[in-house]
Amino acid sequence: MAPEIGHYALILALAISLTQAVVPILGARRGNRELMAYGGRAALGQCACIVLSFAALTYAFITSDFSVEIVAANSHTAKPLVYKISGVWANHEGSMLLWVLILSIFGAALALFGANLPDTLKANALAVQGMISLGFLAFIEFTSNPFNRLDNPPLDGNGLNPILQDPGLAIHPPFLYLGYVGFSMAFSFSVAALIEGKVDAAWARWVRPWVLAAWCFLTIGITLGSAWAYYTLGWGGWWFWDPVENASFMPWLAGTALLHSALVVERRNALVSWTVLLGILTFSLSLVGTFLVRSGVLTSVHAFATDPARGVFILGLLIAATGGALTLYTIRMPTLKSGSPFAPVSREGALTLNNMLLLIACGTVFLGTFYPLLVDLLTRDKISVGPPYFNLTFVPIMVPLLIAMAIGPMLKWKRSELPQALERLRIPAIAVAAVVAITIALGIGRGFFSAVGSAIGMGLAVWLVGGSLAVLAYRVRLGLGPYETTLNLVRTTPLAFYGLVIAHSGMGITVAGITGMTSWATETVQSLRPGEQLQLSGYDVKLRTVELVAGPNYEAQQGTFDVSVRGRPVTTLVTQRRFYPIREQLTTSAGIHTNLISNIYVTLAEQDAKGAWPVRFYFHPFVPWIWLGALTMALGGFVSLADRRLRVGLPQSARRLAPTVAVGGPVPAE
Amino acid sequence: MIRAILSFAGLALLMLGASVPAAAVTPDEMLKDPALEARARDVSRLLRCVVCQNQSIDDSNAPLAQDLRILVRERLTAGDTNDQTINFIVARYGNFVLLKPPMQLNTVLLWFGPALLFALASFGLHRTLKAQAQPTDKVAAAPLSADEEKRLAKLLGDAPVKN
Amino acid sequence: MSLSTANLTRFAPLLGFAAIAAGLGFALTNDPRKMPSMLIDRPAPKFALPPLDAGSSGLASEDLNGKVALLNVFASWCGGCRVEHPTLVQIAKDGAVPLYGINWKDKPGDGLKWLRAHANPYLKVGDDPSGRLGIDMGVTGVPETFVIDRTGRIRYRHAGPITPDVWQETFEPLLASLRSER
Structure with a gap:
């Protein structure tokens, strides 16, 4: 009975998403408030249905209902309860259900907490979310129904692949999907802004918290996967540049770029069309990742056979979503105007450089991941692109990025002086010089190049942590004025700034961990x-x-x-x-x-x-710092998220842009 | 999930006849000569285990990977250079076993792709920064805006202003 | 419309995506599991394998001389071999093509036991316990089957079990065309 209820709920959600994809857009076009308000109700209803559906599947796993095909194939009565539950998403069909569950939760959150958004923007964004839901619910219904019944249920199940019976891997997928799917919000907001033809600082302010939250979750998800590989696979490897790993890393790189460019839109109303493009790109890379993992195009020899219909369907979804959004972008791009000018040496300039390097890194990973496919298609030759390629190409891109990462926050918005910024970084620079000298002196016996490599790694780590702390020290005028001023500034400095310091330091910690592994293990x-x-x-x-x-x-x-x-x-x-x-x-x-x-x-x-x-x-x-640093980055994101100014739906920018107007709208429930 | 999907491949592996893992490099495989053994490790790290997911034979537990590790050590002990050893395996399994793809005609784009991306992005960055550095308020104060220039040029029948 | 930076940034994303989507579409028609063999159109390696039981003669590369033949790599511990075995027995019974076996990486005695239990379709079987001949032939797993022509060159490699469908669709036409070569 429960599986049927779950299946009906899924079909109902599909029907609701169809209306959610159409009605609010019509409402926004006609200025009909009733139709626009329907979007929120549909998002909540859709979410309730998918929650019910997911609960039904979980129930089937907990009660070991082997008449359900995927329970029989992936569960067993003798399995501990926690792995019966994680078994729900440790298979293709169930994990897709988790995917749409998280998608619908984000949609519902937008409906609930988006009270202060302009009606039309909210309606359009909800409609785009509805379209994504529609696509993926249809995908589940037509190619991957988790509620398929078996005519002759076995007495016991096939068990869960033991390699998945691990606490880290049990919670890895939910975090990863919170990230992947969370970027759908950036996509929906970008498309909604393109429909309206208007992007402004307020838009960026509304988008950024969602992007930041998704980014934090994705960071944690990737960290869990890496840590799991380290302790399970038995030889201490922590990153393999495997296509499936790259599938999660590419949205992370693009999402990191988006996080920073949205900052420029929010503060300076510049890089507007670029940020919208990144919003589309980031979620598209999530979809590409889904395609990669589920279609079987890149899995190597002797891999698990996948249903080709699934690959075709996801590619169709990708083309509809990304192709549609980019078409809209092509049409509307000329209407998106960037306002405020800035000098090349400025905070905006540094963030533009950050975006450029992150996107080159992302493009390189993409190239390396898909190149074997290209070679196979064009020349019928089989090649492998493994860690040596990625290490050779990725590291040189990251080094300038990491150097700039400490300098950027020292630069002023609009126009700044490089010598001035560097002058404020002299203490970290001295520390870097000391660490580099010590590392080379201690390591020279093991070869010049290896010593220089380790020195660069440790130097960058110190540069990032030291540079971030120096930014904080400068911000609170530590040692530059009276003690009281500093104390006062420590209190009034916004949490978002602390978030920056913590996240950038986290990157430094991770770099030290990676250097430790490559140099001294x-x-x-x-x-x-x-x-x-x-x-x-x-x-x-x-x-x-x-x-x-x-x-x-x-x-x-x-x-x-x-x-x-x-x-x-x-x-x-x-x-x-x-x-x-x-x-x-x-x-x-x-x-x-x-x-x-x-x-x-x-x-x-x-x-x-x-x-x-x-x-x-x-x-x-x-080596523990690899993951501690990554978690520190996520922590920085959460700290920033806790900043009042960033809280969802609070139109701080209204006050900034029009100081005479009182802060509009009620404070949302938090 | 990522690696979860990956490990489902393990099932299919059983179908096609790989047995349960033994262990990557075991003590009895290792060579007495530490320099030779170090070379063997270096070579092994560059060779892909053909029945695994993106693992080198040095990391892999698969029996075939073990056979290849032993083979690598035999070749090195027999006096082959690292490259000769690698070529010996490539002659049997193809370029697929090279984790670092060779530089050849069909990998030119792979190896120069990042540099190309860098060039393109630098160009884009240059244009963006130049465009952004144009203060819009100054444009308003300037004698003629770009649009006005164009319109004027058109009116006067000049060639269009280069953009 | 001139090729200005503005137009480039406007149209490049959509065009770039179209190219990538087309590539992914083509990729779907591709089977990533199909691995080309390095030995196609090359002479089969020279070898002389010992027999599984002391009574028979083993298998040497000379045994394959002058005829179109199949060389099947199998092992007792391999599930796919069990799947294809009935097909191989049928091929042997029909006398469709001389079939030779390489017992790959088996424990001593296991291969013989397996053949006794499941019938022996092979004219001759060689024992390759170390898997070294397998490596020389680029074997990645079992079962694999090589088609060898009259001149002793390897013309085709099939990885995975030979099912009746595979036999009819791939092997029969291939063998017919190889036999018609002079």
Whole structure:
């Protein structure tokens, strides 16, 4: 019964989205308030239906209703409850339902919190959201129905791929989709603005919080995926430049650019048409990612066979959405006027440079990801584009971006002086020089180029953290005036500014982590018997025992290691090789200990013929910072989001633009 | 999700006959000579495991990757250079195994693409900054606006002003 | 309309997207799993593999000389091989083409046990426990089947199980045309 209710709710949502896509636009054209207001009601109704549908599917998974095809294919009675729930989105159909659920939640949020938006802008944006919903609900209904029933339900399910039975990966997709799908708001607002032919500072102010929220979630989603790869795949890799990883990274890069260019529109009413274009581009890259992952065009040899109808359908959606929006852009672009001029050396100039470099980076990732396809199509040749290509091309683009990242916030809007800005960065610059000198001095023994590489990495990290702090210090006039002034400024500086400082510092922390991994990580592989030990980078690692243990739905060989430094015990590491009988699959659970500055990491391989256990042990200095830095970036985003000025729907700009007019509209429920 | 989808490939792998993972580089594979072993690691990192998703044979647990690691070590021990070893594998599996694609006619765009993007974007940035630096209020104060210039040129029958 | 920067920035996004969408559309018609073999139209590598059981003679490259033949790579642990096995047995029964087997990366005895349990369609079988011949032939997994012509060159490689459909649509016409070569 529940699956049928879920399916009906889904069809109802499809019908509602159809009306949501049409009615509010008509209302906006005719100036009919009733029709425009329908958009909000439709968004809420659509969301309620999809929530119900999603709940029904979740119920089917929790109760192990194996008459539902995807439950039988992806679940099992012996699975822990949390993985029964995450099993809902650990398959194609269920994950698409999660996709539209999040899409409809964003739509409903716009309906609820968009009270202060101009009626027509809100109506048009809701209609565009309705169109996206319509497309994806139709996709689910016609190619990927999650509620398909089996005529002969099996007694038990096929189980969930054990590699997905992990807490990090259970929450990875929801965050990723909050990001991907959240960018739909930027898209809808861009298209709505093009329909109206008007983009102004107020528009940017309304769009930015949604973009910022989506960006934060996507950052967290990517971080979770990377951390998961690190501790599950068993050799400590954290980023592989895999097509599916790139699919999430490209919208992130474009979204980061959008975040910054929207700032220019908001503050200076410049880069207007560019920002609208970026809004379209960012969500389009999310759609391209969806296409990439679900159509099977790029999965390599022996990959999971996918239904070609799905690829055709998503490509159709991409062409309709992006093609339609870009056509509208082409028509309306001349009417979008940029107002305020700015000098090349200015905050706006720096943000333009930021956009340029981020988009080159994004374009490079796109090129590398899709190039094998192009070569295959044109020359019938198979090539691979792997990490060496991306490292060679991506890093040189990022270096100037990271250097500029600390200088940009020091520049004034409209017109600024570079020497002046650099002068204020002299303390971080001295710190960078010191770190570079130390890194080279310590590392020169391992080769000149590797030492210079590490020095550049650590120098950039210090530059970013130091530069961000220097920006804050300058802002609060630390050491430039009386102590009271500084205290006062600390209180009155808007949270958005703290957000900037935190996010940029986070980037520096991540850069340090990446440098640690590429420069100083050490590893060893040795065969040990219980009681024997190995040495690496000052650690003594002794294999205490290897025993057989039983998990809820797996059995494991568990190795226990005592780790000590100069005789002083540090920690005990436990690693498992898990065997899941339902799927006959092996997974690794690495033994990791972190002190937040470095990780030690141990895994066990299959016992060899002589009865010893091959043990791999890694020392990863600074590596936890890769993810801590990324989370710090997301934190910066959230801090900025908490700024009153950014709160959804509060038309701060009205006050700025027309100081005599009182702040309009009620304060929205928050 | 990203990697989730990816790992579904594991299922299909079983169908086509790859067995459960053993382990990347094991101690008994490793060469006694540390310099040679280091070269073997370098070479292995550049070679793609053909049955995996974007992994090098150095990282992969697949049995075929292990066979290729052993082969790489045999070739190096026999006195091959790194390039000769790589070419030996490419002769059997094609350019597909190279994680760093070779520079050849059909990869020119790949290798020069980023530079091309950079050139295009620099041009765009240059134009944007130049356009934005034109203070609009000064234009109003100027004797003739660009539009007026054009109209004047048209009226006088001159060639259109270069834009 | 002159080719000004304004027009360029106006039309470039749509045109760029159109090109990308067309590329993605073509990509859908492409099967990314199809891997070309490096050995097509090249002579098969020279080899001499030991037999699975001490009684028989093993398999050497000379065994394939002068005839159009199939060389099938299989293993006891491979699911796809189980799928194609009935087709191979039928081919052998029909005498459609000389069929030779390479037992790839099996534990000693497993290959023989498997052939005894499932019938042996091969004229001769060689044992490749290390998988080294497999690497020389660019084998990425099992089952794979190579079509070899009279001059000993590899003309076609099929990765994955041979189903009756694959046999009729691909192999039969190919074998017919190879036989008609002088």
